[in-house]
Amino acid sequence: MGDLDYKTLYTQKPPPLGEELKAYYKLDPQYINLNNGSYGTTPKPVLKAVHDLTDQIEANPDLFHRISYPPMLNDVRARIAKLIGAKTDEVVLVTNASMGLNVVLRNFNWEEGDAIFTFTTTYNAISFAAKSIGDVPPHPTVHTIQLNFPTTHGEIVSSFKKFLHEHPAAPNNKRVAIIDSIISLPGVLLPWQDMVKIAKEEGVWSVVDAAHSIGQEVGINLTESAPDFWVSNNHKWLSAKRSTAVLYVPERNQHMITTSIPTGHAYISPKDREESNFAPQHEWTGTIDWTSHLTIADALDYRAWLGGEEKINAYCHNLALKGGKVLAEILKTQVMDPDGEFTLNMVNVELPLPPITTIEEFTKIDIVLKQKLLIKYKAYSAHFFHNGKWWTRCSAQVFNTLEDFDKIGHIWVKVCEEVKNELHVK
Numbered sequence: 001m002g003d004l005d006y007k008t009l010y011t012q013k014p015p016p017l018g019e020e021l022k023a024y025y026k027l028d029p030q031y032i033n034l035n036n037g038s039y040g041t042t043p044k045p046v047l048k049a050v051h052d053l054t055d056q057i058e059a060n061p062d063l064f065h066r067i068s069y070p071p072m073l074n075d076v077r078a079r080i081a082k083l084i085g086a087k088t089d090e091v092v093l094v095t096n097a098s099m100g101l102n103v104v105l106r107n108f109n110w111e112e113g114d115a116i117f118t119f120t121t122t123y124n125a126i127s128f129a130a131k132s133i134g135d136v137p138p139h140p141t142v143h144t145i146q147l148n149f150p151t152t153h154g155e156i157v158s159s160f161k162k163f164l165h166e167h168p169a170a171p172n173n174k175r176v177a178i179i180d181s182i183i184s185l186p187g188v189l190l191p192w193q194d195m196v197k198i199a200k201e202e203g204v205w206s207v208v209d210a211a212h213s214i215g216q217e218v219g220i221n222l223t224e225s226a227p228d229f230w231v232s233n234n235h236k237w238l239s240a241k242r243s244t245a246v247l248y249v250p251e252r253n254q255h256m257i258t259t260s261i262p263t264g265h266a267y268i269s270p271k272d273r274e275e276s277n278f279a280p281q282h283e284w285t286g287t288i289d290w291t292s293h294l295t296i297a298d299a300l301d302y303r304a305w306l307g308g309e310e311k312i313n314a315y316c317h318n319l320a321l322k323g324g325k326v327l328a329e330i331l332k333t334q335v336m337d338p339d340g341e342f343t344l345n346m347v348n349v350e351l352p353l354p355p356i357t358t359i360e361e362f363t364k365i366d367i368v369l370k371q372k373l374l375i376k377y378k379a380y381s382a383h384f385f386h387n388g389k390w391w392t393r394c395s396a397q398v399f400n401t402l403e404d405f406d407k408i409g410h411i412w413v414k415v416c417e418e419v420k421n422e423l424h425v426k
């Protein structure tokens with residue numbers, strides 16, 4: 001794809017998903033990108049829309065910021081809301097998942113004796129957000145629930161229920177669970193709707209870290225799943241330009257979000273307001289580059305042109321399943337989830353590297369792996385240590401093919417050998 005205008009482009013037949021789509025991204029042709037899951041990969045038509053909008057903004061910044069952008073923002077919120085089965089006024093845009101989750105966690109009225117439940121697999125920065133809240137008065141207690149893979153959805157659900165039973169709240173205290181819909185490392189789908197249901201039955205607030213969900217999980221219906229709070233990045237799987245995330249707060253809980261972060265012009269003290277001003281507060285939280293939020297509409301148009309959410313995710317899911325097998329064969333190891341119960345578009349495969357016991361050993365190996373993959377071999381899939389083994393997490397996006405998995409498999413074989421020899425780890 002050259003500089004073809006995307007509006008003209010969408011009148012044409014889309015290419016098949018896979019190799020031909022690489023031309024629709026700015027990716028270095030030498031680079032094998034099997035890590036869409038971390039930062040997303042913005043398609044050219046969306047980048048073009050960002051550039052066009054930037055030109056429009058710069059032509060008259062005041063016109064844009066004072067008049068043009070609010071209706072554009074509302075249109076985008078309406079489209080996102082429709083995609084996730086929510087009302088427009090239950091959906092606002094924030095800069096990233098970390099921000100959305102911090103808005104929620106820092107708006108709870110914490111009291112001594114309250115509890116926050118996280119998991120050993122909670123995204124690092126989000127467990128630290130919980131820890132930082134526990135570190136200051138009134139010091140809610142942070143509990144960590146052990147979660148090791150391989151396991152089963154049934155086992156996760158029953159051990160979550162058991163944990164909540166074993167950690168009851170004092171009569172006037174609250175309990176808040178941070179539940180991943182799709183864990184980052186390993187990249188696995190959790191039975192989050194069941195976990196939300198259990199939390200509700202137990203009187204526990206559910207805060208769903210759905211950073212990886214929108215654009216990967218088909219058929220999200222938040223009105224039906226009814227989490228108390230839910231946050232997803234639009235720049236990971238939805239093909240939006242980073243950074244942008246959606247924060248969903250159902251009407252029943254909006255009174256709890258007393259301030260956006262940062263506090264904006266629409267703040268009203270809770271004592272002076274009769275209704276929630278959740279959406280108005282998030283319309284302006286300080287000057288930012290709005291283009292990532294406003295071109296979500298273009299990301300949705302691009303995805304519709306490719307064939308829509310179901311087609312896109314069927315392709316990525318099948319590729320993740322097949323690619324994982326190819327990789328495990330090359331590495332002579334195993335796929336973490338051979339039955340596919342936990343697999344959407346990310347697959348975790350064991351790496352032939354010796355186990356480590358300290359964080360220092362992890363850091364030493366981690367640095368070398370990143371250098372070799374990104375600089376020497378120009379390829380990347382995430383790597384992590386979990387439950388006594390090293391793993392790689394490969395993301396299958398629309399431009400990936402089985403050949404990418406084959407290529408990265410052979411690169412991983414070399415990288416693991418080099419690391420073992422150079423760092424003398426056996």
Ligand SMILES: Cc1ncc(COP(=O)(O)O)c(C=O)c1O
Nearest residue numbers: 096097098099123183184209211
């Ligand atoms: C599960 C999960 N939560 C939160 C985040 C944080 O996302 P961001 O860096 O966009 O705030 C990530 C990022 O990869 C993630 O995977």
